[in-house]
Amino acid sequence: xxxxxxxxxxxxxxxxxxxxxxxxxxxxxxxxxxxxxxxxxxxxxxxxxxxxxxxxxxxxxxxxxxxxxxxxxxxxxxxxxxxxxxxxxxxxxxxxxxxxxxxxxxxxxxxxxxxxxxxxxxxxxxxxxxxxxxxxxxxxxxxxxxxxxxxxxxxxxxxxxxxxxxxxxxxxxxxxxxxxxxxxxxxxxxxxxxxxxxxxxxxxxxxxxxxxxxxxxxxxxxxxxxxxxxxxxxxxxxxxxxxxxxxxxxxxxxxxxxxxxxxxxxxxxxxxxxxxxxxxxxxxxxxxxxxxxxxxxxxxxxxxxxxxxxxxxxxxx
Numbered sequence: 001x002x003x004x005x006x007x008x009x010x011x012x013x014x015x016x017x018x019x020x021x022x023x024x025x026x027x028x029x030x031x032x033x034x035x036x037x038x039x040x041x042x043x044x045x046x047x048x049x050x051x052x053x054x055x056x057x058x059x060x061x062x063x064x065x066x067x068x069x070x071x072x073x074x075x076x077x078x079x080x081x082x083x084x085x086x087x088x089x090x091x092x093x094x095x096x097x098x099x100x101x102x103x104x105x106x107x108x109x110x111x112x113x114x115x116x117x118x119x120x121x122x123x124x125x126x127x128x129x130x131x132x133x134x135x136x137x138x139x140x141x142x143x144x145x146x147x148x149x150x151x152x153x154x155x156x157x158x159x160x161x162x163x164x165x166x167x168x169x170x171x172x173x174x175x176x177x178x179x180x181x182x183x184x185x186x187x188x189x190x191x192x193x194x195x196x197x198x199x200x201x202x203x204x205x206x207x208x209x210x211x212x213x214x215x216x217x218x219x220x221x222x223x224x225x226x227x228x229x230x231x232x233x234x235x236x237x238x239x240x241x242x243x244x245x246x247x248x249x250x251x252x253x254x255x256x257x258x259x260x261x262x263x264x265x266x267x268x269x270x271x272x273x274x275x276x277x278x279x280x281x282x283x284x285x286x287x288x289x290x291x292x293x294x295x296x297x298x299x300x301x302x303x304x305x306x307x308x309x310x311x312x313x314x315x316x317x
Contacts, residue, residue, distance in 0.1 A: 011228045011276060012221050015284065018277035022166060029173020036176045041076075041183030042089045042121055044130050050088045050099045051116040052106070057083040058113075060255075063106060070105045076181070078255035085116075087256070133187045140194050141165060152205055159282035160201050163274035167197050170270050171263055185260040193267030196242070200235055200275035207231050208283070220288055224280050232276070239272040 042049065052058075063077050063086065074091035088102060099118035106113060141161050149157030168190055175182050207227040215223055243265065250261035 009229070010225060011232075012225045012280065012284065015277060015281045018273075019281060022274075022278055025170050025173070026166060029169045029176070032173045032176040033169075036179065038172065038176055038182040039179040040130070041181045042091065043184045044127075044182070045091065046121050047074075047089060047091045048098055048118060048120050050090070050102050050118045051080060052086045052088065052103065053114045053116050054084045054086065055112040058086045058111075060086070062109070063088070066106060066109055067102070072102075080256060086113075129184070133184075136187075137168060137190065137194075140191060144194070144198055148202070148205070152209055153288075155283060155286045155288050156205050156209070158286065159279045159288075160198065160205065162282055163201055163271075163278040164194050164197055166274050166278050167193055167267055167270045171266050174266055175259075175263070180259055180262065183259070185257060186263045189260045189263035189267065192264060193271060196264075196268060197271030197275060200238070200271060201279045203234065204228060204231050204275055204279060208280070208288075212288075220284065224283060228276055228280060235272060235275065239268055242268050 058079070060077050060079065064075075067075055067077070067088070072090060072092075076089045078087055079085060080087035090098070090102070092098060099115055103113065103115045141164055144164060145157045145161045147157075148160040171190060171193060172182075174180075175186065180186075204227060207230055208224055211223045211227045211230075212220075215226075218226075246261050246265045246268065250258060250265065253261060
């Protein structure tokens with residue numbers, strides 16, 4: 001208990017403020033999703049993609065201006081792998097001549113280019129992708145709940161899933177606020193956010209469980225606080241190094257993965273916060289106790305339940 005008395009920061013002392021912040025962010029995000037909605041990309045709405053290969057580095061701004069002057073309205077232009085390869089996405093329905101028309105318009109500017117490929121995604125496919133992506137996120141959260149409930153305890157399962165839902169909703173809310181394009185790369189980023197945030201949450205949860213069993217005195221408030229204090233350095237170091245990589249991806253990775261990197265940057269920041277405050281806060285709200293983490297004693301023995309280790313198969317999960 002001497003370590004707890006020297007603890008420099010009372011994390012749980014801010015849990016009410018953190019609760020207000022989280023609830024406000026969730027309500028604002030849901031409101032934005034309901035009012036503004038997501039700006040779905042061609043992967044979900046349908047449209048045509050045209051891949052072009054230039055002999056020299058392509059002028060993306062010039063291509064955009066040319067397409068606007070030619071009457072094209074909803075489109076995106078970005079490099080695809082190399083600065084000579086350009087991917088143009090148009091909201092218009094695909095036909096046999098659309099890709100040739102776009103190529104011809106750009107050739108009139110004097111640029112030397114070649115049509116590599118063109119693809120069309122129908123609106124029905126886009127609607128199915130929306131449903132499948134939502135179902136995929138729900139399944140991911142359900143699997144997390146089952147796993148953490150088995151690995152730790154049901155209260156820990158709830159305290160792990162709610163932060164993950166919290167993180168996903170806030171990332172979606174930010175995308176709805178700024179109307180950034182939501183496509184399959186952003187969906188992949190959301191799934192990555194779930195995995196990253198879960199990893200952080202599991203580290204904190206494991207230390208909380210360990211301390212509940214080791215510390216014979218102390219209220220849940222003190223034990224959870226001490227557990228966060230013991231893991232905070234690891235959490236900050238991991239998040240900091242991850243953000244460095246993601247910022248490099250955002251600034252130097254090209255337009256094709258900008259939104260992917262943005263979603264991950266927001267997710268890592270929010271996920272780090274939620275693994276400290278939302279998860280631990282939920283354990284406090286649900287009233288986790290030392291008894292919740294004790295393994296039941298075998299029938300006919302007088303062993304102390306709290307001192308018995310979990311089954312070997314469970315430790316290997």
